[in-house]
Each structure stands twice: as C-alpha cells, then as structure tokens.
Amino acid sequence: MIDVLVAGGGPAGWAVAAACARLGLDTELADLAPDRPWRATYGSWRAELPADAHAAVAGSGSGAAIGTMEHRLGWDYVVLDNAVLRDRFAAAPVKVLKGRVRAARPESKGVTVDFDGGQRRAAILLDATGAPRSVLGASPRRTAAEQTAVGVVVDADAARNLVTPGSALFMDWRPHHSETGWPTFLYAVPVTSGRVLLEETSLARRPGFGLGVLRRRLHARLAHHGITVPSGDEERVRFPVDRPLPAPGDWRGPVVPFGAASPLVHPATGYSVATSLQLAPRVATAVRDALQRGGSAAAGIAAWQTVWSPAALAVHTLRRRSLESLLRFPPRLVPEFFDVFFALPERHRWTYLTGREDVAGSAAAMGALFAASPWWLRKRLVLGALDPRTPPQSVTQ
Numbered sequence: 001m002i003d004v005l006v007a008g009g010g011p012a013g014w015a016v017a018a019a020c021a022r023l024g025l026d027t028e029l030a031d032l033a034p035d036r037p038w039r040a041t042y043g044s045w046r047a048e049l050p051a052d053a054h055a056a057v058a059g060s061g062s063g064a065a066i067g068t069m070e071h072r073l074g075w076d077y078v079v080l081d082n083a084v085l086r087d088r089f090a091a092a093p094v095k096v097l098k099g100r101v102r103a104a105r106p107e108s109k110g111v112t113v114d115f116d117g118g119q120r121r122a123a124i125l126l127d128a129t130g131a132p133r134s135v136l137g138a139s140p141r142r143t144a145a146e147q148t149a150v151g152v153v154v155d156a157d158a159a160r161n162l163v164t165p166g167s168a169l170f171m172d173w174r175p176h177h178s179e180t181g182w183p184t185f186l187y188a189v190p191v192t193s194g195r196v197l198l199e200e201t202s203l204a205r206r207p208g209f210g211l212g213v214l215r216r217r218l219h220a221r222l223a224h225h226g227i228t229v230p231s232g233d234e235e236r237v238r239f240p241v242d243r244p245l246p247a248p249g250d251w252r253g254p255v256v257p258f259g260a261a262s263p264l265v266h267p268a269t270g271y272s273v274a275t276s277l278q279l280a281p282r283v284a285t286a287v288r289d290a291l292q293r294g295g296s297a298a299a300g301i302a303a304w305q306t307v308w309s310p311a312a313l314a315v316h317t318l319r320r321r322s323l324e325s326l327l328r329f330p331p332r333l334v335p336e337f338f339d340v341f342f343a344l345p346e347r348h349r350w351t352y353l354t355g356r357e358d359v360a361g362s363a364a365a366m367g368a369l370f371a372a373s374p375w376w377l378r379k380r381l382v383l384g385a386l387d388p389r390t391p392p393q394s395v396t397q
C-alpha cells in the first residue's frame with residue numbers, strides 16, 4: 001500500500017503530489033492523459049504565489065482595472081509558464097500512472113482505487129480531477145454559474161492602445177464591443193514580455209454566457225481599438241464557479257477533494273490555481289503528520305481540515321453570497337459597481353480577493369463596500385444576496 005494517490009494531473013494535483021513526495025511520502029499520480037500539456041493561461045497576483053512558483057512567471061504587469069474609470073490596483077499581476085511550473089513538480093519523486101480513476105472504496109485502513117491501468121491501495125486518495133470532481137462526485141444541485149471567455153494572443157505593440165507595456169488590465173468593463181445586454185469585460189495581460197492575451201470574459205452567469213457572443217464582442221472590441229484579430233488559436237474558457245462542497249455523505253474519510261474539485265475556486269473571481277499552489281505543502285505536511293500519528297482516517301480528516309478550516313468555510317459562504325448578488329445585478333450597473341469596489345482602500349480589496357481564511361477582514365471588506373455604495377447599489381447588494389431565486393435571463397445569446 002502506498003501513502004498517497006492523487007487522481008488528476010492538473011496544477012492542483014501536481015502541486016500536492018510533488019509536495020507529498022518531497023516530504024518522503026510514497027506518492028503516485030493518476031491522470032487520463034498525464035503527458036497532455038496544460039493549455040489554459042493561468043494568472044494570479046504575484047504576492048499570492050508561493051516562493052517556489054516565482055521561477056515559473058512568464059509575463060507580468062502592474063495591475064489596473066476599469067469600471068467606467070481607471071483604477072491602479074497597486075499589485076503586480078503575473079501569468080505562469082505552465083511547462084516550467086509542471087517540470088518543477090515533475091522533478092519530485094512521484095510515480096505517474098496513466099488511466100481514468102473509476103472508483104474509490106474507502107476501507108478501514110486506506111482506500112482501494114480502480115483505474116483503467118489496474119488497481120491501487122493507498123492510505124489516502126486526493127481527488128484533484130478538476131470541476132467534474134469525477135471520483136467523489138460533483139453533486140450539482142442546479143445549473144452551474146460559469147465563467148466563460150474567448151481570447152487571442154497578439155503582439156504587445158499591437159495592443160498598446162489597450163494595455164501599455166508593464167501593465168496588466170485585470171478588467172475593462174467599457175462597452176467598446178458596442179453591444180447591450182449581459183455585461184462582459186476585457187482581460188488583457190502579458191503572457192510573455194512581448195505578447196499579450198486579450199480575452200472577452202463573462203465573470204459569472206447561470207448558465208454560462210455563450211462563447212459565440214463573446215467571440216463577436218472580442219472581435220468588435222479589437223476592431224474598435226484598431227487591432228487585427230490573429231488567425232491562430234483562440235483560448236476558450238468555461239468552468240463552474242459555484243460547485244457545491246461535497247455533501248457530508250459524499251465525503252468519504254480517506255478520499256479528499258483538492259484544487260478546483262474541492263472547490264477552491266473563488267466564487268466571485270473564478271481563481272483557484274494560486275490557492276492550490278499555496279495549500280499543497282500545508283496539505284502534504286498535515287497528511288504526513290497524521291499518517292505518522294493515526295493512520296489513514298486521521299490523514300483524511302487532517303487534509304480536509306487544512307483546506308476547509310472553519311474560517312475558510314465561513315469566508316466561502318460570504319463569497320457565495322457575493323456571487324449571488326452579482327448574478328442578479330442589472331447589466332448597466334455592473335461597471336459602476338466595480339468602480340466602487342476598486343476604489344476601496346487597498347486592504348479591503350486585497351482581503352476580499354485573496355483572504356480565504358480571513359473572516360473578519362472579508363466581513364470588513366463587504367461592510368466597507370456597502371458603506372461606500374450609493375443607495376441603488378446597497379439595495380442590490382442586500383436583495384441579491386438574500387434572494388434564492390435563479391435570476392431571469394433576458395439576454396439572447
């Protein structure tokens with residue numbers, strides 16, 4: 001029996017597998033296609049990255065955002081070189097298995113795992129299979145709210161009108177695509193020193209906003225700025241932002257979700273990669289210590305509690321309420337809402353975006369947002385967060 005089996009070789013699975021192996025735990029990682037490169041463009045705030053991930057930064061810029069006016073955010077935004085990040089993880093002594101993990105049976109002293117390539121026994125299984133959470137089950141209760149986007153990469157020079165060298169435009173809500181309806185924004189970030197990703201993004205919508213409309217808006221926006229759409233690949237984004245936590249009956253002792261499967265996704269921004277990288281060494285340490293003390297059941301509990309402390313659960317609940325508010329906003333008011341948010345004092349903005357275990361700070365940030373809001377926004381913030389109904393969708397895609 002091995003110590004740790006990780007299902008899923010995305011950034012979260014690799015980060016936690018490498019951290020476990022570096023602590024001397026006998027670790028294996030199973031993925032359907034373990035050699036398939038990570039194709040998504042992964043970004044985060046520089047200060048969110050753990051120290052050892054800084055070597056994988058491929059592009060960076062000073063963060064800015066535009067609601068109806070520009071705000072300098074005071075933090076650097078970075079985009080990762082996926083191959084460099086992955087190679088660093090793969091240097092750890094992790095045994096890689098190719099195959100789909102099909103079932104996991106918790107037993108008294110570990111878990112038996114069936115996968116396409118055979119059967120394995122491990123003290124603990126970490127389910128890092130992404131949003132589908134294909135081992136533990138995603139238990140969706142309703143249509144997911146999804147973030148969707150369509151993007152292209154252009155030369156930094158060509159994008160100079162939109163994003164100046166040395167900058168990263170986190171959000172630009174100006175309707176330069178000339179369409180009304182569901183609000184979408186431009187995300188414009190340097191992927192290397194000379195290339196920029198320009199992505200038309202729907203932050204969250206239930207169901208996700210159509211990629212066809214996003215593509216049309218992206219092309220119209222680029223035309224507005226005199227930028228020719230390149231003929232090469234485009235990035236297509238679609239992932240859920242409100243996957244439920246496993247129900248008490250779904251969570252099975254030594255089988256613990258990690259990464260987007262957990263779900264570590266920030267409900268109001270869609271970010272999870274930096275959080276997974278930060279938590280991976282803490283989870284590995286908790287698992288090692290618990291295995292030494294009490295065996296597999298203790299390791300499962302320790303891993304779960306490291307990821308989902310009472311504080312993390314409380315902040316997650318607050319963020320989910322914010323997401324529900326946002327989903328119900330009248331489209332024309334969204335850019336003004338972001339003006340109010342980005343004008344908050346830096347500590348509130350930072351805590352809201354990154355402080356996943358800071359209950360008092362998150363509550364204070366939301367209180368400050370409420371206090372800084374005009375009456376029409378206050379009404380929306382309160383009613384949206386309290387209204388359990390799915391918002392009516394009036395926009396034709």
Ligand SMILES: Cc1cc2nc3c(=O)[nH]c(=O)nc-3n(C[C@H](O)[C@H](O)[C@H](O)COP(=O)(O)OP(=O)(O)OC[C@H]3O[C@@H](n4cnc5c(N)ncnc54)[C@H](O)[C@@H]3O)c2cc1C
Pocket residue numbers: 007008009010011012013030031032033039040041042043044099100101102128129130131134135235236237238239258259260261270271272273274276
């Ligand atoms: C295009 C795109 C851009 C994104 N950009 C960002 C960003 O900038 N910043 C950010 O924080 N987040 C971003 N996200 C959101 C999110 O962070 C990513 O989805 C991220 O990939 C999640 O990492 P993960 O390792 O948890 O899961 P995944 O990357 O989804 O990895 C899951 C892995 O599990 C494997 N797998 C699935 N089922 C099984 C099974 N049964 N058995 C074995 N293997 C299995 C899959 O093959 C895959 O390799 C983006 C998402 C997309 C789609």
